[in-house]
Amino acid sequence: MRIGVPKEIKNHEYRVGLTPGSVREVVANGHEVVVETGAGVGIGADDAAYEAAGAEVLKSAADVFAAANMIVKVKEPQAVERAMLRPDHILFTYLHLAPDAPQTADLVKSGATCIAYETVTDGRGGLPLLAPMSQVAGRLAVQAGASALEKAHGGAGVLLGGVPGVAPAKVVVIGGGVVGAHSITMALGLGADVTVFDRNVDVLANLSHRFGAALRTVYSTAAALEEYVLDADLVIGAVLVAGAAAPKLVSADMVRRMKAGSVLVDVAIDQGGCFETSRPTTHAEPTYVVDDVVHYCVANMPGGVPRTSTHALNNVTLPFVLALANQGYRKALLANPNFLPGLNVYKGQVTCEAVANALGYDF
Ligand code: NAD
Structure with a gap:
């Protein structure tokens, strides 16, 4: 051929x-x-x-x-x-x-x-030719978030992993699928304090088994999300509801109450985004600020690498x-x-x- x-x-x-x-x-x-x-x-x-x-x-x-x-x-x-x-x-x-x-x-x-x-498809209900792009996006989300947390990029001026004697940043990953798992790998690797939310307890159990005590797993309810998001330095949106637009899990009101200089990375933006204040951005201009919170919403993240x-x-x-x-x-x-x-x-x-x-x- x-x-x-x-x-x-x-x-x-x-x-x-x-x-x-x-x-x-x-x-x-x-x-x-x-x-x-x-x-x-x-x-x-x-x-x-x-x-x-x-x-x-x-x-x-x-x-x-x-x-x-x-x-x-x-x-x-x-x-x-x-x-x-x-x-x-x-x-x-x-x-x-x-x-x-x-x-x-x-x-x-x-x-x-x-x-x-x-x-x-694959034998386990996955989409094997999409998965590598989710892996890339999940890992890049942490790099993008870490960069946005720098003062010159609009962030609070927080180093993701902290240093000995200074606490690390708090990272919240919403959705523990392919994107989420790869964000967790990177965020833990950099020494951040990481919490993952999912609505599927099997997903949480698998992540807990894989990452051990270093990772906090929390069942995704509106109340729990609000508590952790308001205290977070970096929130990564990585949810997917197959065949549907992403659910808006972080409201504009929550964004208003987040810490100044905190960062939202909405990987799910290609499905409409899971933060109410998200709108698609490009690699040329990847971020914008709403209520002192930096938003990164690049719709084709793998294209950046x-x-x-x-x-x-x-x-x-x-x-x-x-x-x-x-x-x-x-x-x-x-x-x-x-x-x-x-x-x-x-x-x-x-x-x-x-x-x-x-x-x-x-x-
Ligand atoms: P996935 O199916 O592997 O994982 C999604 C997870 O979200 C699942 O574990 C599911 O249980 C969880 N979830 C669903 N509703 C939830 C809720 N209310 N609270 C918490 N968790 C919830 O999907 P994936 O491959 O990780 O992709 C995630 C998203 O990232 C998709 O929207 C995908 O299109 C997007 N994506 C974007 C880019 C980009 O460049 N922006 C690149 C790749 C993937």
Whole structure:
């Protein structure tokens, strides 16, 4: 199979579908790879690195789409990319179709086989191709929060881990899933005083077992949250209610009563945010202040660390890329009941129930 990797064109997207290391694996399996010139600059991989890995570098996205049978990307195809899709193309990338009617209509029209990273499942009810981005966001949340706590960045001027003789900062993590667990890892690693809230007692039990006495676990009720949030230096919002907007767990009134210079990092902002005062921000201007509380609400946090994010993404996508290339898409999808839910659009039909329901397609 000939696999194509175009340069990402969405605003401020620096990740790339395949690293040179992944290209080498694909080529070693007997396939060809064509890469658009400059596709890897955002992760520090130049054309020569791709050529050394066995790829052919082409001068435009049009050349890549024309030459390839399978397109491997990161972000959903933009309108100009969708116009280049053919019925014999396999598209493998993040799609997030449910809120995106124009993209869905174009993919249906293209006739291409469109497989979304975010709907591939695993045997435990998880979403393995989304998890690495949650891991990145969870870890970055603590870095962002620590930086925002510095005086020059609007914070109270508190060092997360304190020093011997000076107490550490109080960090509250709301939601102990993938994002939350990785925030906890980082915050404890820096020596902070960490409390996690969740509504699932099994999640709390697992975290307690994993982190031991260093971590305080609290069942998430409005009263308990209010008590801890008002006393916190850094609050990280990491909740997810599948298929729904994030619940507003910290009200504007609570924000008004928080300590001056404390910091809110709303990782759940991509689902609408779990603080009433949150609004999406960008890496260019990541923070704003409401009632002396610094808010960090970047909606695409992994995009801020594209090297780490690209490698983390490739670690989980490469086995599926190889399965598609080695077995062909029919066999690869039908042989793996966790891969099949990834198929969102096939031969002009929406094949993902949630997308069909959201946008009114037959299923
Ligand atoms: P997850 O499903 O692994 O974890 C979510 C946790 O929230 C679960 O343990 C759940 O029990 C808990 N929860 C639900 N309601 C709660 C409540 N009322 N109080 C306390 N806990 C509650 O999800 P995840 O992968 O950790 O993702 C968390 C959020 O981060 C999602 O909204 C996801 O879209 C978002 N995210 C954002 C970025 C970004 O760049 N901003 C990146 C990755 C993920």
